[in-house]
Amino acid sequence: MVKMAESYRVTAQGRKRWSLPQRHETDPNRIGSRCLDGEAERKLTVPFRGHISGGLHPGKKVIVVGVVDPNPDRFYVALTCGRGTSREPPPNVALELCVRFKDRQVLRRACMSGSWGEAERLIPFFPFIKDQPFKIEIHCEHSRIRMFVDGQQLFDFHHRVLPLSDIDTLWIKGSITITKLA
Incomplete structure (x- = not known):
């Protein structure tokens, strides 16, 4: 596993600003912001769909x-097997995370064969x-996925x-702006 030095600073408005070192293009743990069909590199706009090089x-x-x-209102982060369509995920979703602000819920579920x-x-x-x-960190382990937010499990x-x-x-997708992916 590649260790990444990470830090944050507090801005004048009292907000955390995370900084992560940039990965080299050949790093096997890199998440590509390239589409699977070879579409040119794109910005980190939401909704976002990107390829995880080498899979999990x-x-x-x-x-x-x-x-x-x-x-x-809410936002979603999902790890899927393939791209699906522009509106729907593929039939196998390893993890769908739904963060709902109204009732302060963090729901997670999986989808197998639809x-x-x-x-x-x-x-x-x-x-x-x-x-x-x-900052969300999703760690893949042998039997589970562990999720951390701002360093807390x-x-x-x-x-x-x-x-x-x-x-x-x-x-x-949803009510967030992405600033970095690694």
Whole structure:
């Protein structure tokens, strides 16, 4: 696993601004912002759909750094097997994370062959604040995905979709702005 030095500074407005070192183009743990069909490099706009080079495997980390919108409703982060269509994810979704601000919920579930499983809801705290930055780290382990927000563990989610290498796409949509992916 490649260790990345990371830090944040507090801006004049009292917000955290995360900085992550840039990865080299040949880094196998890099998330590409290239589309699978060879479309030219694009900006980190939401909705976002990007390829995870080499798929998931134990030891791989996906990092999403962003800012919650000033008037958020909800946002989604999903790890999928393939791209799906422009509006719908593919039939196998390894993890769909739905952050809802109205009821301060962080729901997660999986979809196998088009059939959604039961949503898990239990979290120790709600880490997202409107108009504030955040850093989500998704760690892939042998039997589970571990998620951290701003360095604090939020939940474990046991794998339902296998093989892990088929999980090769990151989807992000909703009330956030993405500033960095790693």
